[in-house]
Amino acid sequence: MLHMTHIRARTSGLRRTPARAVARLGELFDGYLEPTRPHADAYDEMFEEDSSVRSAYRTLYESIAPSRVADLTARAEALDRAFVDQGITFSLSGQERPFPLDLIPRVLTASEWSKLERGIVQRVRALEMFLADIYGDAQIVRDGVLPRRLITSCEHFHREAALINPPNGVRIHVAGVDLVRDEVGTFRVLEDNLRCPSGVSYVMENRRTMARVFPDLFARHRVRSVGDYAVHLLRALRNAAAPNAADPNVVVLTPGVANSAYFEHSLLARQMGVELVEGRDLFCRDNLVYLRTTEGERQVDVIYRRIDDDFLDPVHFRPDSVLGVAGLLNAARAGNVVIANAVGNGLADDKLVYTYMPEIVQYYLGEKPLLPNVDTFRCWLPEECAHVLDHLDELVVKPVEGSGGYGIVFGPQASVRELNGLRRTIKANPRGWIAQPVVQLSTVPTKVGDRLAPRHVDLRPFAVNDGNSIFVLPGGLTRVALPEGSLVVNSSQGGGSKDTWVLAPRSSTVDRELAEPGLKMAAVESPAAEQGPELTTSQQQQQQQQQSGKGA
Amino acid sequence: MSWRVRIVHTTGYRYELPVTQSYNEARMTPRADRRQNVVVSRVETTPATRAYRYTDYWGTEVTSFDLHAPHVELKVVASSVVETGAEEEPVRTASWTDLRADALLDRYTEFLDWTGYVPRDRELAAVARGLKRGLGPADAVLAASNWVHEQLTYQSGTTGVHSSATDAWQAREGVCQDFAHVTLVLLRAMGIPARYVSGYLHTKPNGAIRETVRGESHAWIEAWTGGWWGYDPTNGIPVGPRHIWVAHGRDYADVAPLKGIYSGGASSALDVTVEVTRLA
Numbered sequence: 001m002l003h004m005t006h007i008r009a010r011t012s013g014l015r016r017t018p019a020r021a022v023a024r025l026g027e028l029f030d031g032y033l034e035p036t037r038p039h040a041d042a043y044d045e046m047f048e049e050d051s052s053v054r055s056a057y058r059t060l061y062e063s064i065a066p067s068r069v070a071d072l073t074a075r076a077e078a079l080d081r082a083f084v085d086q087g088i089t090f091s092l093s094g095q096e097r098p099f100p101l102d103l104i105p106r107v108l109t110a111s112e113w114s115k116l117e118r119g120i121v122q123r124v125r126a127l128e129m130f131l132a133d134i135y136g137d138a139q140i141v142r143d144g145v146l147p148r149r150l151i152t153s154c155e156h157f158h159r160e161a162a163l164i165n166p167p168n169g170v171r172i173h174v175a176g177v178d179l180v181r182d183e184v185g186t187f188r189v190l191e192d193n194l195r196c197p198s199g200v201s202y203v204m205e206n207r208r209t210m211a212r213v214f215p216d217l218f219a220r221h222r223v224r225s226v227g228d229y230a231v232h233l234l235r236a237l238r239n240a241a242a243p244n245a246a247d248p249n250v251v252v253l254t255p256g257v258a259n260s261a262y263f264e265h266s267l268l269a270r271q272m273g274v275e276l277v278e279g280r281d282l283f284c285r286d287n288l289v290y291l292r293t294t295e296g297e298r299q300v301d302v303i304y305r306r307i308d309d310d311f312l313d314p315v316h317f318r319p320d321s322v323l324g325v326a327g328l329l330n331a332a333r334a335g336n337v338v339i340a341n342a343v344g345n346g347l348a349d350d351k352l353v354y355t356y357m358p359e360i361v362q363y364y365l366g367e368k369p370l371l372p373n374v375d376t377f378r379c380w381l382p383e384e385c386a387h388v389l390d391h392l393d394e395l396v397v398k399p400v401e402g403s404g405g406y407g408i409v410f411g412p413q414a415s416v417r418e419l420n421g422l423r424r425t426i427k428a429n430p431r432g433w434i435a436q437p438v439v440q441l442s443t444v445p446t447k448v449g450d451r452l453a454p455r456h457v458d459l460r461p462f463a464v465n466d467g468n469s470i471f472v473l474p475g476g477l478t479r480v481a482l483p484e485g486s487l488v489v490n491s492s493q494g495g496g497s498k499d500t501w502v503l504a505p506r507s508s509t510v511d512r513e514l515a516e517p518g519l520k521m522a523a524v525e526s527p528a529a530e531q532g533p534e535l536t537t538s539q540q541q542q543q544q545q546q547q548s549g550k551g552a
Numbered sequence: 553m554s555w556r557v558r559i560v561h562t563t564g565y566r567y568e569l570p571v572t573q574s575y576n577e578a579r580m581t582p583r584a585d586r587r588q589n590v591v592v593s594r595v596e597t598t599p600a601t602r603a604y605r606y607t608d609y610w611g612t613e614v615t616s617f618d619l620h621a622p623h624v625e626l627k628v629v630a631s632s633v634v635e636t637g638a639e640e641e642p643v644r645t646a647s648w649t650d651l652r653a654d655a656l657l658d659r660y661t662e663f664l665d666w667t668g669y670v671p672r673d674r675e676l677a678a679v680a681r682g683l684k685r686g687l688g689p690a691d692a693v694l695a696a697s698n699w700v701h702e703q704l705t706y707q708s709g710t711t712g713v714h715s716s717a718t719d720a721w722q723a724r725e726g727v728c729q730d731f732a733h734v735t736l737v738l739l740r741a742m743g744i745p746a747r748y749v750s751g752y753l754h755t756k757p758n759g760a761i762r763e764t765v766r767g768e769s770h771a772w773i774e775a776w777t778g779g780w781w782g783y784d785p786t787n788g789i790p791v792g793p794r795h796i797w798v799a800h801g802r803d804y805a806d807v808a809p810l811k812g813i814y815s816g817g818a819s820s821a822l823d824v825t826v827e828v829t830r831l832a
Binding site: 330 | 661
């Protein structure tokens with residue numbers, strides 16, 4: 001399941017003036033701009049403050065607004081049916097349900113997107129240089145731009161990855177940059193995901209299904225295509241191979257069917273036309289990696305791995321891991337295989353490192369960041385920590401590592417007891433925590449019951465670096481908080497998603513999503529089986545280590 | 553006065569059942585620096601295999617190798633000829649104030665932080681406060697090392713490869729690894745950047761030329777007090793021509809001489825032998 005970022009509604013604060021002519025919006029939007037709604041402070045992506053429709057949504061609004069409630073219900077049923085028919089369900093508390101895709105797409109104009117795209121490309125470029133530097137000479141530290149202890153205290157700074165140079169220099173083959181839109185509509189980066197960002201399969205599946213259920217809407221919009229993601233990914237992976245691999249053998253390495261993202265792993269492997277493998281299918285010999293096949297061993301050049309660093313290679317990381325491949329890291333060090341994404345990228349996902357992005361972008365590119373961060377207090381700086389401790393009840397406090405909303409505390413909603421506990425936790429480990437003001441995330445109309453209501457959303461675009469250029473898949477995954485005024489939301493807690501439309505500029509010739517009636521997809525297995533991983537293996541891995549000291 | 557010495561370090565494992573897959577890393581190659589010159593060095597294994605060499609984060613030369621033919625014993629032999637340096641003098645250029653400067657704290661953060669083997673210890677911190685009183689940083693290093701030398705009894709078998717400084721301190725005994733770790737706790741508690749050094753020791757202070765002695769796989773410490781310099785708390789002596797250094801890091805975990813994983817049954821370590829011959 002997807003990890004959803006926190007999405008929160010502030011229940012107090014300034015109210016905007018009541019929107020006029022609410023009734024004009026049509027029956028589906030009944031009560032949408034009700035001034036007492038808990039989302040009133042947020043930036044609504046469809047409606048301006050004066051309740052006129054923003055340009056991005058004009059055509060969509062014109063298509064939907066006249067509809068009756070019955071039409072909406074019928075479309076919703078068709079949408080659910082489409083997913084069930086294709087076998088795409090989502091497991092919630094052990095129950096298979098249709099995948100939670102909302103009817104109403106989220107729409108971004110060409111100019112909004114081009115700004116985002118440039119910002120994301122800039123960010124990935126800077127992060128590539130940053131990772132190359134840190135795992136090399138660490139010039140940015142020597143120059144005193146970043147403190148060394150910022151790096152060395154990071155849990156995902158892997159010294160084992162030092163001095164490993166990927167053949168084409170790329171470490172971030174795929175990036176997922178989580179964005180939110182603040183009260184005035186400015187996109188801000190919430191976190192970077194440079195390890196194994198997941199969710200792109202939902203982007204593709206959402207689009208296929210929407211195109212099936214709403215061919216009329218696609219006919220009236222110039223929506224940029226997302227169908228060629230796998231083409232870009234495969235190109236990036238092939239480009240990453242060592243130059244003397246003439247026809248590089250690429251594989252997708254999955255932890256197995258029990259993993260919540262297995263569906264995505266298998267989808268990407270199938271779309272790229274490459275093998276989907278588990279750790280036990282691979283082995284290393286003399287720093288070369290081989291795949292066991294029915295026709296014997298076949299050398300592997302590039303591994304698109306969806307396994308965390310800690311489990312990747314028991315020689316260097318967790319010795320008890322049976323998901324990975326012993327010897328993999330040194331094979332990569334020798335230049336005989338490329339691990340994508342690179343080992344050690346988690347350093348840049350650290351939320352304390354994130355707060356230094358303006359310095360990082362400036363240092364490597366000599367530019368200002370095009371996409372701002374969310375304002376963040378760093379508990380490891382004493383002054384900022386004091387501020388956080390004094391204002392705990394107003395802030396969102398987050399652990400610096402980990403994703404998916406894990407460990408996040410919402411000050412305004414926490415009890416005094418919880419806040420006291422949090423205060424002790426922060427004091428004991430200030431490096432481990434950051435705090436942010438509550439951000440009012442933007443809202444988009446979302447089907448709730450038989451009406452459309454504003455619900456908070458975020459956005460995870462996906463960027464692919466093939467070494468020559470950085471491609472950003474138009475749109476990305478929009479995640480939506482379904483419960484009104486909800487806190488941490490992820491799809492396992494009733495969150496949903498939206499198809500994200502990037503409109504093509506009028507003059508452009510970019511690939512456009514056509515609502516072809518013939519769009520079909522292969523039946524696929526349901527993603528996560530509720531069974532434990534099959535880890536029975538005769539292999540017993542033991543750590544051998546011995547005493548050095550028999551000293552004099 | 554410097555020595556030229558030959559070191560032959562033999563180690564390995566014996567397995568109950570034949571092992572068919574084994575991945576290992578040896579950190580057994582002496583390093584060259586200003587005080588030590590490596591004339592020749594190699595790492596060989598039985599069964600023979602193709603080795604891959606690389607330099608790790610700490611600057612240590614690593615020999616990595618994997619085995620795929622069934623074997624019940626793995627023997628690793630590292631041999632080298634090294635010219636060692638003269639006895640190291642304490643560096644006395646830094647004051648306590650210098651050591652508290654933020655730039656310095658940041659530069660040597662990894663050698664000031666606590667680790668699994670070198671954890672924060674209340675009791676040892678109190679000892680450290682007492683030892684440094686009235687002394688400059690370099691003399692505090694000597695005081696801490698000599699204190700550990702006096703307090704701990706050299707005894708193998710009580711502590712193991714996974715024992716921390718706290719374990720050794722509570723037992724009041726240990727091997728050179730433990731002496732080094734306890735000293736590092738004291739030095740880092742004093743705010744002196746300090747690191748773990750692995751290497752070898754020629755056991756005879758006045759070793760005769762051409763005489764092969766049973767040497768030791770050894771460990772000592774280095775401290776930064778305006779410059780790095782070494783001291784041997786196990787023996788309570790300065791690091792000198794008898795010390796051959798291989799690697800340094802935050803603690804033992806960064807420099808373990810041989811580690812790896814294999815598939816198969818139980819294993820036992822082969823006897824480690826270190827033969828050291830003074831050549832000149």
